[in-house]
Amino acid sequence: MSGAMSQSSGHTLFVMFKENHLTRKNVSDAVSGLIMDDTFFFFVFEGLPRQGPGSDVCTARAFHLIPDLSRHASILDIGCGSGMQTLTLARLCPECSITVCDIHQPFLDDLRLRAERAGLDSRI
Numbered sequence: 001m002s003g004a005m006s007q008s009s010g011h012t013l014f015v016m017f018k019e020n021h022l023t024r025k026n027v028s029d030a031v032s033g034l035i036m037d038d039t040f041f042f043f044v045f046e047g048l049p050r051q052g053p054g055s056d057v058c059t060a061r062a063f064h065l066i067p068d069l070s071r072h073a074s075i076l077d078i079g080c081g082s083g084m085q086t087l088t089l090a091r092l093c094p095e096c097s098i099t100v101c102d103i104h105q106p107f108l109d110d111l112r113l114r115a116e117r118a119g120l121d122s123r124i
Contacts, residue, residue, distance in 0.1 A: 042104050051081035051107070059088040071095045079103075083111030083124070090120040098124045 045051045073096045075076045080100040090098055102108055115121040 010011045039121065042106070045081070046104075046106055047110075049082060050084040056084070056088045059085040060092060063089060063092050067074060069093070072097075074099065077101070080107070080111060083114065086111060086124060087118055087120060090115070090118075090123055096123065100124060 017078065048049065071093070073093065075088070075089055075093070075096050075098045077083070077098055077100045080086050080102050081104075082102060084101055086098055089096070101109060111124070115124045
């Protein structure tokens with residue numbers, strides 16, 4: 001799916017959402033468009049490698065701005081999503097331990113699989 005959705009592609013996505021019998025609570029027409037609960041967000045973003053803006057380069061740049069970080073630091077990644085930045089942090093800090101949390105279990109399951117494949121699961 002491309003970055004900006006047209007009115008019709010947004011409608012098509014919503015129809016797919018409804019046809020899959022996912023929750024539709026708190027859905028209403030508003031002046032600014034459709035307002036939906038977070039289940040729709042999860043439906044749209046599941047399976048994507050990153051749930052927000054950024055890149056591995058941005059993560060590395062932010063990481064290197066941390067002064068005097070211990071080699072054995074503990075990192076907490078709140079709202080980790082599927083963990084693209086988590087994996088980058090694990091590679092940048094090979095002796096750190098990373099604790100992740102997210103409210104959507106499928107994101108955490110995806111992160112666990114990707115961490116295992118990358119050989120980083122023992123520290124995440």
